[in-house]
Amino acid sequence: MPKIIGGSLNEHRARVRARVFDALRRQLYERGFEAVTLASVAAEADVGRTAIYNHFPDKEHLLVAFVEQEAAHYVDRLNEALAAAGDPVERLATFVRLQLHALAGYHLPPGGTLASALAPSTYRRVAAHADPITERLREILAEGMRTGRLPEQDPDIVVPMISGALAARQVVDVPPERLGQAIDSAVRFVLCAVGAKTADTGR
Template sequence: MPKIIGRSLTEHREQVRNRVFQALRNQLYERGFDAITLAGVAAEAELGRTAMYNHFPDKESLLVAFVEEEANRYVRRLDEAVAAVDDPVDKLATFVRLQLTVVAEYHLPPGSTLASALAPDTYRRVAAHADPITNQLREILLDGMRAGRLPPEDPDVLIPMITSALASRHIVEVPPDQLEHAIATAVRFVLRAVGAKEKPGKTGI
């Protein structure tokens, strides 16, 4: 009988997944998805191949589970950060800052993109995790418009423009001591682009 990690079967499963995801994360950013094998991930996670297949029957299911876990963690992080501020323009600044911080933290894996690595139905399932992030941005923009802090514009036009701008790695591919400055510059750019207005009694956004 396989050794149980942790104090219960539930804790065992969680710890196994964490170890597998960490191993996958390392290998994704070192070699790319195409070069990864379940056996290789299992070896780095110090997990038997049979146990690995019990959790993830194939490489695609492993990648989907990993992306879902990463997306859910980020959505929670984003919700907490945005909820910590009241002003809608400050919320937008927080959104932009966190998006770029995450881009800087997670290097894109070499090799195939998700779109080419996964079957169409599976990719749509993974891509659906972007919906909470898009909805968060939509609510921030609408709140800003209702509060008179942003000019009335179609959010369906603004959202892809903002997300496209923030998807560029060039913004954060700078020396570590310049990262904060680069992100602050990008925040100011987005606020100007959407026409954010100064707070009453303030001399700057």
């Protein structure tokens, strides 16, 4: 019988998943998804090859479970930070900062690579985890327009433009000592692009 890690079966499963996800994260960064195998993840996580199949039947299911957990944790942090921000402009600045800090510290293979490596249904499940984040951005913009802090504009145009800007790796691919300055510049750019009325601009 396999050794149980922790005081209960639920705790054992949670710890195994945490070790597997840590191993997957490292291998995604180092190798890319196409080179990842369940066997390589199991070996790095010190989990038996048979045991890992009890949790994940294949590496696509593993990736979806990993993305679900990472996205849920990020949305929790995002909601907490946005709740503490004072007004729509501050919330938009907070959103931009969090997105870019996440981009700087977290690297999945580019969307095009995933799209070609995964079955279409699996890729749609992975991509769908951006939906709650995009919805927060829409809510911020709607509140900004409702309160007069932002000019009226079409969210269907503005949201994908902001999202595209915040997905540009060039913004955060800088030496660590310059990351804060780069993110500050990106925040000013986005606020200016949407016509935010701030103390700096006086508009």
